[in-house]
Amino acid sequence: MITMAWLYALAGLMFAGFALLSAADRSNRRRFGNAAFWGLMALSLLAGDRIGDFGNGLLVLGLAAIGGFNLLGRGTPSTTSDAEREGWSARLGNRLFLPALIIPAVALAGTLLTAYTPVGTLGLFEPKRETYVFLVLGVLIALAVIHAWLRAPASAPLQEGRRLIDSIGWAAVLPQMLAALGAVFAAAGVGEIVGEATRAVIPEGSVFLTVAVYAIGMAVFTMIMGNAFAAFPVLAAGIGVPLLIQQYDGQPAVIGAIGMLAGFCGTLMTPMAANFNLVPAALLDLKDQYGVIRAQVATALPLLLVNLALIYWLAFP
Amino acid sequence: MNYWPLLGILLVVGGFALRLNPMLVVTAAALATGLLGGLDPVAVVSTFGKAFNDNRIIAVVWLVLPVIGLLERYGLQQRAAALIRGMQGATTGRLLLLYLVYRQVTAAVGLHSTAGHPQTVRPLVAPMALAAAEQQWGPLDPAVADRVKSMAAATDNVGLFFGEDVFVAIGSIVLIQQTLATYGYALAPFELAIWAIPTAIAAFVVHGSRMLWFDRQLGRARP
Numbered sequence: 001m002i003t004m005a006w007l008y009a010l011a012g013l014m015f016a017g018f019a020l021l022s023a024a025d026r027s028n029r030r031r032f033g034n035a036a037f038w039g040l041m042a043l044s045l046l047a048g049d050r051i052g053d054f055g056n057g058l059l060v061l062g063l064a065a066i067g068g069f070n071l072l073g074r075g076t077p078s079t080t081s082d083a084e085r086e087g088w089s090a091r092l093g094n095r096l097f098l099p100a101l102i103i104p105a106v107a108l109a110g111t112l113l114t115a116y117t118p119v120g121t122l123g124l125f126e127p128k129r130e131t132y133v134f135l136v137l138g139v140l141i142a143l144a145v146i147h148a149w150l151r152a153p154a155s156a157p158l159q160e161g162r163r164l165i166d167s168i169g170w171a172a173v174l175p176q177m178l179a180a181l182g183a184v185f186a187a188a189g190v191g192e193i194v195g196e197a198t199r200a201v202i203p204e205g206s207v208f209l210t211v212a213v214y215a216i217g218m219a220v221f222t223m224i225m226g227n228a229f230a231a232f233p234v235l236a237a238g239i240g241v242p243l244l245i246q247q248y249d250g251q252p253a254v255i256g257a258i259g260m261l262a263g264f265c266g267t268l269m270t271p272m273a274a275n276f277n278l279v280p281a282a283l284l285d286l287k288d289q290y291g292v293i294r295a296q297v298a299t300a301l302p303l304l305l306v307n308l309a310l311i312y313w314l315a316f317p
Numbered sequence: 318m319n320y321w322p323l324l325g326i327l328l329v330v331g332g333f334a335l336r337l338n339p340m341l342v343v344t345a346a347a348l349a350t351g352l353l354g355g356l357d358p359v360a361v362v363s364t365f366g367k368a369f370n371d372n373r374i375i376a377v378v379w380l381v382l383p384v385i386g387l388l389e390r391y392g393l394q395q396r397a398a399a400l401i402r403g404m405q406g407a408t409t410g411r412l413l414l415l416y417l418v419y420r421q422v423t424a425a426v427g428l429h430s431t432a433g434h435p436q437t438v439r440p441l442v443a444p445m446a447l448a449a450a451e452q453q454w455g456p457l458d459p460a461v462a463d464r465v466k467s468m469a470a471a472t473d474n475v476g477l478f479f480g481e482d483v484f485v486a487i488g489s490i491v492l493i494q495q496t497l498a499t500y501g502y503a504l505a506p507f508e509l510a511i512w513a514i515p516t517a518i519a520a521f522v523v524h525g526s527r528m529l530w531f532d533r534q535l536g537r538a539r540p
Contacts, residue, residue, distance in 0.1 A: 057366025068341035089392030104431035160386025183368030188322040188354025256493040257512035280434040280470035295467035
């Protein structure tokens with residue numbers, strides 16, 4: 001059975017490649033910082049299950065020190081110039097889109113195949129992780145096709161990958177760090193404290209205000225935790241179930257489903273949701289690391305009000 | 318109740334507000350929260366490390382970078398821009414509106430991994446949105462170009478968040494179902510997913526009209 005461990009190993013080898021190429025890149029004054037940073041990522045992906053929890057903790061502290069104290073530089077892998085790229089684009093035409101479509105096409109075919117045919121029952125892939133397996137399969141097929149078609153140098157996939165990962169820098173690891181922070185928050189009992197605090201501000205007897213505290217609380221607590229998944233159980237335990245469902249007879253399905261979506265409005269407004277908000281800012285070379293959040297606030301706030309109103313109308317007909 | 322762990326939240330909020338390096342902010346907040354929550358130092362580092370290891374799935378997505386980088390080497394961004402320049406009536410707002418529809422619809426049928434910031438926004442959507450803006454208004458001021466790119470990323474997020482919950486087999490639906498089940502409310506995923514539809518429509522209306530409005534703002538930003 002193909003499990004996540006295979007994919008971690010493959011990703012680990014890729015990061016190990018980034019580390020080695022970084023160490024050899026004399027154009028980067030901080031090349032050993034880059035090599036150490038991507039090397040630690042490789043270690044985590046290749047051996048994370050064997051170095052123990054404390055070992056992983058030290059590894060994370062190492063990543064934080066390198067990323068946090070500015071020891072990462074930016075390599076200059078050999079690539080094509082803008083003029084050369086215009087030339088290739090004109091020569092290859094729209095056929096250039098085809099390899100880019102391989103990844104989604106394989107993901108689509110794989111998802112359909114496992115969901116609607118007996119292939120899904122053969123136990124070939126780790127359950128619920130099929131999407132990732134097919135995403136990576138798509139990557140491998142795309143690399144093979146591009147290599148057969150354009151005959152790039154053998155080092156090109158890793159060098160071009162390194163160019164992108166260096167442009168993202170430590171932001172590439174931040175989402176995982178934030179997920180880990182969420183776990184520490186949970187272990188220290190932050191959830192219960194927030195649940196109690198929200199209960200304390202609710203006025204007795206007003207369904208509307210209770211809904212408002214629930215919806216806005218979901219958004220705010222999601223902003224703090226960076227993830228609506230962490231906020232939902234807390235707000236459900238604090239307000240959703242005891243007050244909205246049990247005391248005021250609201251519909252559980254509406255309160256659950258739309259409450260979660262109110263949390264998603266919070267995800268749009270917080271740097272804690274790094275993979276959605278900070279990583280793209282790095283990927284797109286934005287000057288303002290909060291540029292994506294700025295672009296989202298005017299969608300998120302009206303939508304939060306809509307969710308609040310929807311819970312009020314649909315859960316209490 | 319021990320309220321000291323809240324200081325960790327304060328550290329995070331303050332650190333992000335002051336734009337300190339997030340790697341340091343997050344690490345400091347994790348260590349402080351754990352210690353104030355009564356864990357010993359080794360347990361704090363171990364909890365942090367275990368959770369990092371449990372979330373390695375996030376790093377798997379970076380496997381797409383070699384493909385994207387390789388295609389950029391052969392001019393994918395330039396090609397995406399050329400395609401838009403060849404279209405009549407293409408504007409940044411209309412293009413992003415179309416991408417919003419694509420993202421919401423594919424996410425709603427479970428194909429959320431067919432797009433994303435590394436896979437589609439950087440190599441395709443952002444260069445297309447920029448090309449459409451330049452085609453219509455001429456060379457862009459760097460600040461305006463950054464706004465166009467931000468809008469492209471924002472559209473991906475909005476489409477994903479408010480499309481995926483319509484699909485029954487997504488993590489958040491499972492989480493809602495399991496949480497409510499612990500209180501004795503047994504709900505089928507389908508019963509939850511249909512209630513994601515009103516918000517999905519509202520998200521399309523709100524963000525879609527913003528995108529069309531964005532075209533006008535771009536016109537006004539013209540030097």
